[in-house]
Amino acid sequence: MTKRKQKNHFWICVASRKLHITARYQTSGKQKLRGVEAEAAGRKSSRRSQLFTMNPALLALVLSLLATVAPQSQDHHDMDWVNAYRQGFNFQCPHGEALVAIRSYFSEAEGSDRLWSFECQPTPEGLGEPSDCWWDDINRAGLEWTSTCTRNGLVAGVQSMYFESVLDREWQFYCCYYKRRCPYSCMKTNDIPLYYKEEAELVVPTYGYFIRGAQTTFSGVLRDRQWKYILCRMTDFDCEFENL
Numbered sequence: 001m002t003k004r005k006q007k008n009h010f011w012i013c014v015a016s017r018k019l020h021i022t023a024r025y026q027t028s029g030k031q032k033l034r035g036v037e038a039e040a041a042g043r044k045s046s047r048r049s050q051l052f053t054m055n056p057a058l059l060a061l062v063l064s065l066l067a068t069v070a071p072q073s074q075d076h077h078d079m080d081w082v083n084a085y086r087q088g089f090n091f092q093c094p095h096g097e098a099l100v101a102i103r104s105y106f107s108e109a110e111g112s113d114r115l116w117s118f119e120c121q122p123t124p125e126g127l128g129e130p131s132d133c134w135w136d137d138i139n140r141a142g143l144e145w146t147s148t149c150t151r152n153g154l155v156a157g158v159q160s161m162y163f164e165s166v167l168d169r170e171w172q173f174y175c176c177y178y179k180r181r182c183p184y185s186c187m188k189t190n191d192i193p194l195y196y197k198e199e200a201e202l203v204v205p206t207y208g209y210f211i212r213g214a215q216t217t218f219s220g221v222l223r224d225r226q227w228k229y230i231l232c233r234m235t236d237f238d239c240e241f242e243n244l
Helices: 003-053 056-068
Strands: 089-092 097-107 113-122 132-139 145-148 154-163 168-177 183-188 200-203 209-219 224-234
Touching: 089 113, 097 154, 097 209, 113 154, 132 145, 145 168, 168 209, 183 209, 200 224
Parallel strands: none
Antiparallel strands: 089 154, 097 113, 097 200, 132 168, 145 209, 154 168, 154 209, 183 224, 209 224
16 A cells, blocks of 8 residues: 555554544433433422422411402393492482392402492382381491491492592481380391402392391592391281480
8 A cells, every 4th residue: 555545654653543433422421411401300300299298287277268259240231330430429219118138349449439229129018108208327437437327227229429539438227216116136148248349239039128237447548338238027916215
Protein backbone atom coordinates (compact mmCIF):
# COMPACT_ATOMS: atom_id res chain seq x y z
CA MET A 1 0.00 0.00 0.00
CA THR A 2 1.37 3.38 -0.92
CA LYS A 3 1.94 6.08 1.67
CA ARG A 4 -0.92 8.16 0.23
CA LYS A 5 -3.37 5.27 0.55
CA GLN A 6 -2.12 4.48 4.07
CA LYS A 7 -2.70 8.08 5.10
CA ASN A 8 -6.23 8.12 3.69
CA HIS A 9 -7.01 4.82 5.40
CA PHE A 10 -5.80 6.26 8.72
CA TRP A 11 -8.08 9.30 8.52
CA ILE A 12 -11.06 7.14 7.51
CA CYS A 13 -10.51 4.98 10.60
CA VAL A 14 -10.22 8.05 12.81
CA ALA A 15 -13.43 9.55 11.39
CA SER A 16 -15.24 6.25 11.77
CA ARG A 17 -14.16 6.00 15.41
CA LYS A 18 -15.32 9.57 16.07
CA LEU A 19 -18.73 8.83 14.57
CA HIS A 20 -18.98 5.70 16.68
CA ILE A 21 -18.05 7.57 19.85
CA THR A 22 -20.47 10.42 19.02
CA ALA A 23 -23.30 7.99 18.37
CA ARG A 24 -22.64 6.24 21.68
CA TYR A 25 -22.56 9.59 23.49
CA GLN A 26 -25.84 10.72 21.92
CA THR A 27 -27.53 7.42 22.75
CA SER A 28 -26.27 7.59 26.32
CA GLY A 29 -27.45 11.22 26.62
CA LYS A 30 -30.93 10.36 25.38
CA GLN A 31 -31.18 7.47 27.80
CA LYS A 32 -30.06 9.72 30.65
CA LEU A 33 -32.61 12.40 29.63
CA ARG A 34 -35.37 9.80 29.53
CA GLY A 35 -34.36 8.69 33.00
CA VAL A 36 -34.52 12.26 34.34
CA GLU A 37 -37.93 12.83 32.73
CA ALA A 38 -39.25 9.57 34.15
CA GLU A 39 -38.00 10.52 37.61
CA ALA A 40 -39.64 13.96 37.37
CA ALA A 41 -42.92 12.41 36.20
CA GLY A 42 -42.77 10.01 39.12
CA ARG A 43 -42.30 12.87 41.59
CA LYS A 44 -45.20 14.79 39.99
CA SER A 45 -47.45 11.74 40.20
CA SER A 46 -46.41 11.26 43.81
CA ARG A 47 -47.30 14.88 44.63
CA ARG A 48 -50.72 14.43 43.00
CA SER A 49 -51.28 11.31 45.04
CA GLN A 50 -50.25 13.12 48.22
CA LEU A 51 -52.69 15.93 47.43
CA PHE A 52 -55.61 13.54 47.83
CA THR A 53 -54.16 11.38 50.58
CA MET A 54 -52.69 13.97 52.90
CA ASN A 55 -54.86 15.91 55.33
CA PRO A 56 -58.23 14.21 54.61
CA ALA A 57 -59.97 16.40 57.21
CA LEU A 58 -59.10 19.54 55.23
CA LEU A 59 -60.27 17.93 52.00
CA ALA A 60 -63.57 16.92 53.61
CA LEU A 61 -64.06 20.48 54.88
CA VAL A 62 -63.50 21.96 51.42
CA LEU A 63 -65.92 19.50 49.83
CA SER A 64 -68.57 20.22 52.45
CA LEU A 65 -68.23 23.97 51.91
CA LEU A 66 -68.63 23.52 48.17
CA ALA A 67 -71.70 21.37 48.75
CA THR A 68 -73.38 23.96 50.98
CA VAL A 69 -72.90 26.94 48.68
CA ALA A 70 -76.35 27.56 47.23
CA PRO A 71 -76.37 30.34 44.65
CA GLN A 72 -79.53 32.29 44.01
CA SER A 73 -81.71 31.04 41.20
CA GLN A 74 -81.32 32.80 37.87
CA ASP A 75 -85.02 32.77 36.90
CA HIS A 76 -85.94 35.65 39.22
CA HIS A 77 -86.83 37.92 36.29
CA ASP A 78 -90.24 36.26 35.97
CA MET A 79 -91.37 37.26 39.47
CA ASP A 80 -93.92 40.02 40.06
CA TRP A 81 -91.61 42.31 41.98
CA VAL A 82 -93.22 45.39 43.52
CA ASN A 83 -90.06 47.47 43.24
CA ALA A 84 -86.93 48.09 41.22
CA TYR A 85 -83.52 48.20 42.89
CA ARG A 86 -82.92 51.33 44.99
CA GLN A 87 -86.57 52.37 44.69
CA GLY A 88 -89.18 52.75 47.39
CA PHE A 89 -92.48 50.88 47.35
CA ASN A 90 -95.86 50.80 49.05
CA PHE A 91 -97.76 47.51 48.98
CA GLN A 92 -101.20 46.92 50.50
CA CYS A 93 -103.39 43.83 50.36
CA PRO A 94 -106.97 44.28 49.11
CA HIS A 95 -109.50 45.03 51.83
CA GLY A 96 -110.23 41.95 53.94
CA GLU A 97 -107.00 40.15 53.01
CA ALA A 98 -103.76 39.57 54.94
CA LEU A 99 -100.16 39.01 53.91
CA VAL A 100 -99.27 35.30 53.53
CA ALA A 101 -96.08 35.18 51.42
CA ILE A 102 -92.93 37.32 51.12
CA ARG A 103 -90.07 36.78 48.65
CA SER A 104 -86.92 38.77 47.93
CA TYR A 105 -83.83 38.60 45.72
CA PHE A 106 -80.48 40.21 46.67
CA SER A 107 -78.03 42.02 44.38
CA GLU A 108 -74.73 43.39 45.67
CA ALA A 109 -74.13 45.10 42.32
CA GLU A 110 -77.40 47.03 42.71
CA GLY A 111 -76.51 48.82 45.93
CA SER A 112 -76.80 45.69 48.11
CA ASP A 113 -80.55 45.97 47.66
CA ARG A 114 -83.37 43.47 47.18
CA LEU A 115 -86.32 43.03 44.88
CA TRP A 116 -89.50 42.25 46.83
CA SER A 117 -92.70 40.34 46.09
CA PHE A 118 -95.78 39.85 48.30
CA GLU A 119 -98.92 37.72 48.20
CA CYS A 120 -102.20 38.10 50.08
CA GLN A 121 -105.09 35.83 50.97
CA PRO A 122 -108.62 36.54 52.21
CA THR A 123 -109.02 36.06 55.94
CA PRO A 124 -111.50 33.42 57.22
CA GLU A 125 -115.14 34.48 57.25
CA GLY A 126 -115.29 33.92 61.00
CA LEU A 127 -112.74 36.68 61.49
CA GLY A 128 -115.08 39.23 59.97
CA GLU A 129 -114.13 42.44 58.19
CA PRO A 130 -111.30 44.71 59.38
CA SER A 131 -112.71 47.72 61.18
CA ASP A 132 -109.55 49.82 61.01
CA CYS A 133 -106.16 49.82 59.23
CA TRP A 134 -103.05 51.97 59.78
CA TRP A 135 -99.30 52.25 59.23
CA ASP A 136 -97.52 51.09 62.37
CA ASP A 137 -94.11 52.11 63.79
CA ILE A 138 -91.19 52.62 61.41
CA ASN A 139 -87.72 51.05 61.33
CA ARG A 140 -84.82 53.35 60.48
CA ALA A 141 -82.24 52.18 57.93
CA GLY A 142 -79.16 50.47 59.33
CA LEU A 143 -80.78 49.55 62.67
CA GLU A 144 -82.20 46.41 64.23
CA TRP A 145 -85.95 46.37 64.58
CA THR A 146 -88.71 44.41 66.27
CA SER A 147 -92.28 45.33 65.42
CA THR A 148 -95.64 43.72 66.15
CA CYS A 149 -98.88 45.28 64.99
CA THR A 150 -100.51 47.22 67.82
CA ARG A 151 -104.16 46.59 68.82
CA ASN A 152 -103.77 42.88 67.93
CA GLY A 153 -103.59 43.85 64.27
CA LEU A 154 -102.54 41.63 61.35
CA VAL A 155 -99.96 42.63 58.72
CA ALA A 156 -101.73 43.52 55.48
CA GLY A 157 -99.05 45.55 53.74
CA VAL A 158 -95.46 46.83 53.72
CA GLN A 159 -93.81 50.05 52.66
CA SER A 160 -90.11 50.79 52.36
CA MET A 161 -87.63 53.47 51.29
CA TYR A 162 -84.03 52.87 50.18
CA PHE A 163 -81.13 54.97 51.50
CA GLU A 164 -77.96 55.04 49.38
CA SER A 165 -75.83 56.40 52.24
CA VAL A 166 -76.49 53.30 54.37
CA LEU A 167 -77.14 50.73 51.61
CA ASP A 168 -80.24 49.70 53.53
CA ARG A 169 -83.98 50.36 53.76
CA GLU A 170 -86.41 51.65 56.32
CA TRP A 171 -89.52 49.56 56.89
CA GLN A 172 -93.11 49.96 58.04
CA PHE A 173 -95.98 47.48 58.35
CA TYR A 174 -99.58 48.18 57.36
CA CYS A 175 -101.79 46.64 60.07
CA CYS A 176 -105.50 45.88 60.19
CA TYR A 177 -107.72 45.41 63.23
CA TYR A 178 -110.41 42.70 63.33
CA LYS A 179 -113.06 43.46 65.97
CA ARG A 180 -111.78 42.31 69.35
CA ARG A 181 -109.98 39.13 68.29
CA CYS A 182 -106.81 38.14 70.15
CA PRO A 183 -103.66 36.34 68.97
CA TYR A 184 -102.54 33.02 70.46
CA SER A 185 -100.15 30.12 69.69
CA CYS A 186 -97.62 32.64 68.38
CA MET A 187 -94.25 31.56 67.04
CA LYS A 188 -91.21 33.10 65.41
CA THR A 189 -89.68 31.73 62.21
CA ASN A 190 -86.01 30.90 61.69
CA ASP A 191 -83.80 33.49 60.01
CA ILE A 192 -85.00 34.33 56.50
CA PRO A 193 -82.83 34.10 54.51
CA LEU A 194 -80.80 31.51 56.41
CA TYR A 195 -77.60 33.26 55.26
CA TYR A 196 -77.09 36.86 54.23
CA LYS A 197 -77.26 37.65 50.49
CA GLU A 198 -79.31 34.55 49.67
CA GLU A 199 -82.71 34.45 48.05
CA ALA A 200 -85.38 34.69 50.76
CA GLU A 201 -88.89 33.28 50.98
CA LEU A 202 -91.59 33.08 53.63
CA VAL A 203 -94.87 31.28 53.02
CA VAL A 204 -97.23 31.06 56.00
CA PRO A 205 -97.15 27.30 56.65
CA THR A 206 -100.69 26.68 57.88
CA TYR A 207 -104.04 28.24 57.08
CA GLY A 208 -105.27 30.09 60.14
CA TYR A 209 -101.86 31.58 60.97
CA PHE A 210 -101.21 35.25 60.26
CA ILE A 211 -98.16 37.51 60.14
CA ARG A 212 -98.29 39.92 63.06
CA GLY A 213 -94.82 41.43 62.81
CA ALA A 214 -91.12 40.69 62.53
CA GLN A 215 -87.70 40.97 64.10
CA THR A 216 -84.89 41.98 61.75
CA THR A 217 -81.12 42.40 62.08
CA PHE A 218 -78.82 44.31 59.73
CA SER A 219 -75.21 43.38 58.91
CA GLY A 220 -73.10 46.49 58.50
CA VAL A 221 -70.39 44.38 56.84
CA LEU A 222 -72.52 42.41 54.37
CA ARG A 223 -75.14 45.16 53.96
CA ASP A 224 -78.10 42.84 54.10
CA ARG A 225 -80.91 41.88 56.48
CA GLN A 226 -82.22 38.69 58.02
CA TRP A 227 -85.83 38.44 59.20
CA LYS A 228 -87.70 36.41 61.79
CA TYR A 229 -91.42 36.76 61.19
CA ILE A 230 -93.94 36.55 64.04
CA LEU A 231 -96.86 34.25 63.19
CA CYS A 232 -100.01 33.85 65.31
CA ARG A 233 -103.44 32.30 65.27
CA MET A 234 -106.44 34.48 66.10
CA THR A 235 -109.30 33.57 68.42
CA ASP A 236 -112.71 32.94 66.86
CA PHE A 237 -114.36 34.85 69.69
CA ASP A 238 -114.07 38.36 71.06
CA CYS A 239 -111.58 38.94 73.87
CA GLU A 240 -110.97 41.75 76.31
CA PHE A 241 -107.34 42.46 75.47
CA GLU A 242 -106.50 45.02 72.82
CA ASN A 243 -102.73 44.74 72.64
CA LEU A 244 -101.09 41.33 73.10
